[in-house]
Amino acid sequence: MKSPMRLARGAVAAVIAAAGLALATPGPAAAVDFSGKTVEWWIPFSEGGGSDVWARFFAPYLARHLPGQPNVIIRNVPGGGSITGTNEFAARARPDGLSLLGTSGSTQFPYLLGDTRVRYEMADFEPVLVSPTGGVVYIPASFGITDASELGQIADRELVYASQGATSLDLVPMLAFEVLGLNVRHVFGMTGRGDGRLAFERGEATIDYQTSSAYLTNVVPLVEAGDAVPLFSYGVLDAEGNVQRDPSFPDIPHFLEAYEMMHGEPPSGVAFDAYMAFFSAGFAAQKPAMLPRGTAPEIVEAYRQAFAEAVADPALQAAKGEVLGEYDQAVGEDTVPLYQVATSIDPEAREWVRGYLRDNHRVTLD
Template sequence: MTSITRRTLMAGGAALASAPVVAQAQTRGDSRVDFSGRTLEWVIPFAEGGGSDVWARFLAPFLSRHMPGRPTIIIRNVPGGGSITGTNDFYARARPDGMSFIGTSGSTQVPFLLGDRRVRFSYANMPPVFVSPTGGVCYLPARFGVANAAELGRLRGQELVYASQGATSLDVVPMLAFEALGLRVRHVFGMRGRGEGRLALERGEASIDYQTSSAYLRQVVPMVQAGNAVPLFSWGVVDAQGVPQRDPTFPDIPHFTEAYEMMNGRKPSGLAYDAYLAFATAGFAAQKPVMLPPNTPANIVETYKAAFASMMTDPELLANKDAALGEYVQATGDAIGPLYRLGTTIAPEAREWVRTYLTTNHNVRF
């Protein structure tokens, strides 16, 4: 019996054992469900120790504290298929009784938006209860003599090298950004993380890079302060209407849309930009959504939403959140829906443009 089969059978058994929970749980006057004495399972479709795992393990104790009945919350890691395996399994097997929920990441949203044939889940059918943004900054070695995004035009015609984790990974975001800017960038695949990309740039093997917010602050800011690197733009965040805004962690750095205007003297438009914005939102501005299974009753959904909202007012969480959440405003309550939709949808014509681009330029097959 394979390990995946064993996990599937165990998950199925746990779901059957918890089937009566909704009927047994006492409800309060506001209809929220009391999970006293229960153990809730937070599925993370990534291995232990990764960014999503660290994020969930930081939040879980606070969520438990603010859920009615203070249930125990355990993290169940189901890695495989770049997070597709665990998300497929959750979507097909999790019962809508409030006993399990899932947290995915931009690495899950990207194949969904691309229409990857391995995907068997639909974000449209999983009720969101929390969305956690993050960010990143694109930068360049100072040796190019480019002082800021307004001078990016100096690079036209020059070949830049980007050390990439893959054409259908989160690195599709910088790929689409460079394409929209009209930069000539050669993508070298095979990196196992953005840390390897940064080291490649430091060794002179790569010439343009981005790092997530925490890594940029730790590893790249000292390079900038030493005069060895120049920040170009951040991926930014978006408001409820999908309009890009500056990253709150880097208020002095323009976001990509501003950088495009600085470089070209006009606002970006067209399918290349539409595709970039969809994937940048999925990968960063709405990177980590939390969802319940399809067909979860409304009172359970509202219980989770209220708990996440209350959690984000917890003084202890607020005092310790910087390492796990940064400066980003976490989406709770009425803010969840608009950001979730922006991060999990793409116009059909923009999707087709990206698929054609990846097939033509990087031999990706769908």
């Protein structure tokens, strides 16, 4: 029997390889002209959130590089944790190149979990940009743990994690802790990861994670002051689907390395397969931009080319700062395999997660 670890890595690689073979030869992007038109970029979240900021950052560069330089405006359609707006886009958006959808891990998660409120099929959308992000898990320095190799010393100790919810992006650390074998009590009700960090600083939480920018801004000073110790980053996926160290934290081991440091062997099993699916959707390919089903190949190619040119634009590179960080943006044909990895889950892993959430956190999705 093959190792589940190999199956997990192999599944990612297989998706990427299949996507590469399936890419159709695009029509000429030059045949597309959006002169005098307006593109609506649907964001199923309120103004000011991470996805809204991301889209508003990209919008002027996209407008500059699309054929005809159309006006690109953001249309916020919040509700249902992003399910409402995504359902509406799937039902109403016309495949004429004038409607674009930008989502986040909290949109992909309900889809992966089989939430009955979901009326969209991620496989129907045409990805034209995929943006990753990262995060770092850390604990108090007072525990006396210097790195992940020593985590076995506190394996039986109850840790407290201040969570935004069992099906939010906090599902990724939840699954990571489960795979590692840590004893973590999840306290729900946080309105943001900033609340979780403050709970950590007050001593109410004893394990936490922050996204890359928040970690660099707010947690690195705690580490430098001797108050916190980083355990692992989630890492990033390379073009072959292998987990690599986060470019923002090259000196911090990624999750797979941390597991092996703690247990002496690579992770495996259905819980790990589930972790990989939600890590991919929540971090490695967190924010995709997509066109609706039925969009003509030449329009899809025009968007992929425009985003590739936008990412290479010196003005964007100079301004990307905290919005994009040091992460490579997936553009052109690279969007397809990464998007497929982030919107796919093995049925056995899905059922395991649903059962885990039901039995441990009273979460039902039917």
